[in-house]
Amino acid sequence: MANQLMTRRSLIKGSLIGIAGTSLSSFALGNLVASPTSAAPGSMLSSSIDNYPALAYEQINQVVGASHGNFDRVKELVSKRPELARASWDWRFGDFESALGAASHVGRRDIAMYLMSNGARPNIFTYAMMGAYDAVRSMIEFSPGIQRNLGPHGISLLRHAKAGLRMEDTMSKENLANLKMLITYLESLGDANGDQYEDLTEEEKKMYLGNYRYGEGESEGFSIKLNSFNIISLGPLGSSGGALYKIGENKFFHNGTPSTTVSFQIEKDQIRSLTITDPDRVVIAKRL
Numbered sequence: 036m037a038n039q040l041m042t043r044r045s046l047i048k049g050s051l052i053g054i055a056g057t058s059l060s061s062f063a064l065g066n067l068v069a070s071p072t073s074a075a076p077g078s079m080l081s082s083s084i085d086n087y088p089a090l091a092y093e094q095i096n097q098v099v100g101a102s103h104g105n106f107d108r109v110k111e112l113v114s115k116r117p118e119l120a121r122a123s124w125d126w127r128f129g130d131f132e133s134a135l136g137a138a139s140h141v142g143r144r145d146i147a148m149y150l151m152s153n154g155a156r157p158n159i160f161t162y163a164m165m166g167a168y169d170a171v172r173s174m175i176e177f178s179p180g181i182q183r184n185l186g187p188h189g190i191s192l193l194r195h196a197k198a199g200l201r202m203e204d205t206m207s208k209e210n211l212a213n214l215k216m217l218i219t220y221l222e223s224l225g226d227a228n229g230d231q232y233e234d235l236t237e238e239e240k241k242m243y244l245g246n247y248r249y250g251e252g253e254s255e256g257f258s259i260k261l262n263s264f265n266i267i268s269l270g271p272l273g274s275s276g277g278a279l280y281k282i283g284e285n286k287f288f289h290n291g292t293p294s295t296t297v298s299f300q301i302e303k304d305q306i307r308s309l310t311i312t313d314p315d316r317v318v319i320a321k322r323l
Contacts, residue, residue: 090122099124102137106146109134113153120153127270128313130277130291132187139164140190142201160186163196163221166206166214171196175224182227188277189290191229193221232280232288240267243279243299247309247320248272257309257320269297269309 098119101108113119123133135155138146162170175182182192196218203211221227248256256272270276279287285299295313299306311318
């Protein structure tokens with residue numbers, strides 16, 4: 036099968052490294068940032084001395100993955116290397132998530148507090164989950180419209196606040212009251228819950244499922260699967276990936292990455308291919 040990878044200006048040569056989720060060079064933007072070579076949080080990744088003195092990718096992958104709920108593993112990793120409390124991971128297409136961001140959107144106050152005590156940098160999403168009413172309201176009043184910004188995986192500010200109720204049994208009455216007041220305030224703004232996307236029927240979801248290839252290489256392709264929330268998702272061939280949210284006829288937004296869209300081409304009532312479009316390239320993958 037001919038490779039069907041193109042840029043907007045010229046033909047891209049070689050394999051599709053970044054778009055397929057394989058390793059990219061690390062870079063720093065205030066956090067420790069790496070690109071994934073694995074779809075599963077906590078999975079072991081190949082380590083190379085070539086990456087030294089940057090932290091090994093598997094350490095960053097593991098601490099971000101564990102911060103979704105494995106407190107013991109987080110403590111094991113961070114107690115050895117406190118700088119991992121600031122680590123961030125790219126879940127593909129620029130869907131960056133920090134360890135603290137992971138704890139925040141799943142409502143793990145205990146993990147979030149531990150990470151912050153070791154140097155993690157809280158933002159408005161963490162404060163929303165923690166029920167910091169005065170802090171969040173002040174941020175919004177100082178920077179009107181910030182409530183529309185999305186966190187990791189495209190998760191809204193309001194959803195972060197509601198995630199804080201997960202551990203309400205461990206909260207003081209005052210803190211719980213502040214959290215509920217914050218939720219009411221965010222709901223009153225009318226735009227703190229992100230964009231609402233078109234729903235797919237179960238039959239429509241089945242139509243997109245399957246494997247798609249853009250080249251002959253073993254990993255040169257994508258899989259469309261249902262994730263744990265019963266939403267169709269796109270990942271590297273054979274692996275899980277980010278959710279796809281419908282924004283038009285057979286056109287989807289890839290979670291957390293507004294510059295990337297995924298569209299499907301139909302022929303005789305059957306999906307024949309998918310096209311990924313980002314600012315630098317267009318990738319066409321044929322359905323197997």
